[in-house]
Amino acid sequence: AQKVTQAQTEISVVEKEDVTLDCVYETRDTTYYLFWYKQPPSGELVFLIRRNSFDEQNEISGRYSWNFQKSTSSFNFTITASQVVDSAVYFCALSDPDSGNTPLVFGKGTRLSVIA
Amino acid sequence: DTGVSQDPRHKITKRGQNVTFRCDPISEHNRLYWYRQTLGQGPEFLTYFQNEAQLEKSRLLSDRFSAERPKGSFSTLEIQRTEQGDSAMYLCASSLIDQVFGPGTRLTVL
Numbered sequence: 639a640q641k642v643t644q645a646q647t648e649i650s651v652v653e654k655e656d657v658t659l660d661c662v663y664e665t666r667d668t669t670y671y672l673f674w675y676k677q678p679p680s681g682e683l684v685f686l687i688r689r690n691s692f693d694e695q696n697e698i699s700g701r702y703s704w705n706f707q708k709s710t711s712s713f714n715f716t717i718t719a720s721q722v723v724d725s726a727v728y729f730c731a732l733s734d735p736d737s738g739n740t741p742l743v744f745g746k747g748t749r750l751s752v753i754a
Numbered sequence: 755d756t757g758v759s760q761d762p763r764h765k766i767t768k769r770g771q772n773v774t775f776r777c778d779p780i781s782e783h784n785r786l787y788w789y790r791q792t793l794g795q796g797p798e799f800l801t802y803f804q805n806e807a808q809l810e811k812s813r814l815l816s817d818r819f820s821a822e823r824p825k826g827s828f829s830t831l832e833i834q835r836t837e838q839g840d841s842a843m844y845l846c847a848s849s850l851i852d853q854v855f856g857p858g859t860r861l862t863v864l
Contacts, residue, residue, distance in 0.1 A: 642796075675855075683797070683845065683855035729796050739785055739849055741810065744796030 640665045642732050644745035651720050652753050659715045659748045661730030667691075672706065672713045673731040673742065683729070689713065720752045756780060758856035760846050766862045767836055774832045775859045779848030786829050787853060788821055789845040790814065797845055803829060836863045 641664040651657045663672065674686040687697065689706055697704045701718045717724055727749045731742040759778045767773050779786045785804050789797035800819070801811045805826035815821075818836075823829040833840055841863045847853040 673852075680857075681843070682857045683847075685852050685854065688852055731796070739851060741787060741799035741802055741812075742789075742797070742853065743799070746794070746796050 640667075640670075640732050640734070640743045642730050642743055642745035644728075644730055644748050646748045647746070648749045648751070650751045650753060653722060654719050656716060656718050657720050657750065657752075659717075659728050659730075659750065661713045661715065661745060663711050663713065663730070663732050665732060665734075667734055669734075671733045673733070674704065674713075674715050675729045675731060675744075676726045677729065677747070678726040686715075717750075720750075722752050722754050725750060725752045758846055758848050758854055760844075760856040760859050762859055763857060764860045764862075766864065768864050769836060769838060771836055772832065772834045773836060773861065774830055775844055775846075775861075777829045777831070777846030777848075777856060779828070779846070780854060781827075783848035783850050783854070784826070785849045785853075786823055787847040787849070788829070788831050789847065791843040791845055791858070792841075800831075833861075836861075838863050 643662045670691045672689045676684045694706050703716045705714045727747040729744050729747045731744045733740050733742050761776045787802040788800040790800055791797045799812050800815050801821050803823040806823050818834045821831045843858040843860050845858045847855045
C-alpha cells in the first residue's frame, strides 16, 4: 500500500529564514509520481510540483526547491528566504505510474507559519 | 474563470438528511476526482471518473454515498442519511495530467 508521512505537523519561522518540509513515502511500485501542494488559508489546494521516480535531479523554482532521494524514499521541499505569504499547509502526495492522473495519496500536511 | 468550481461552498444540514454537491471541472479535463478532507488531515480519495465512467471507489465510500458524472462533464456527489461523521470538506479535482482542485464544499452535519 502507498503511504506518505509528513512528520512535521507545524513549523514556525521568522520571515527571511529558510525552511525545509520533510516528506517520506512508501510504495511497492517501481514507477511512481510525487507531488507537493499548497493549501493557503483560503482552502484551495494549489499544485506546486510533480516529480517522477526516474528523475532524481533536484529542482529549483524561484525560492522553492525540491530534493528527491530514492535511497531514503524522501522528497523534501525547501523554501528559501521565507515570506509571510508562504504561510499555508503544505501537502506531499504520491500516485501510481499513470502520471498524476490517478488518485493521490496525501500526507497529513505540515502547517507553516511565517512570522513577520 | 476557467478553474474547477464547486457548489455549494458551504452546507449545513441535520443528521439524517440527504445532501448533494456539484462539481464543474475544467472543460477539457477528462478525469474528475472526489476527495474528503477532515480537520488536520490530508485529502482522502473517494472516487474518480474518466469521462462518464466511474473507474474506482474507495472503501471510504459507504453505501450512503453515490457519485455520478452523467455526460462526462459536471459531477454530483450525494450523501444519503447524513451522519455527524460526514462533516468534512469535500474536494473535487479534474485533470488531463496534474490534478487541479476546486475550492471545496464544507459540510457540517448537526
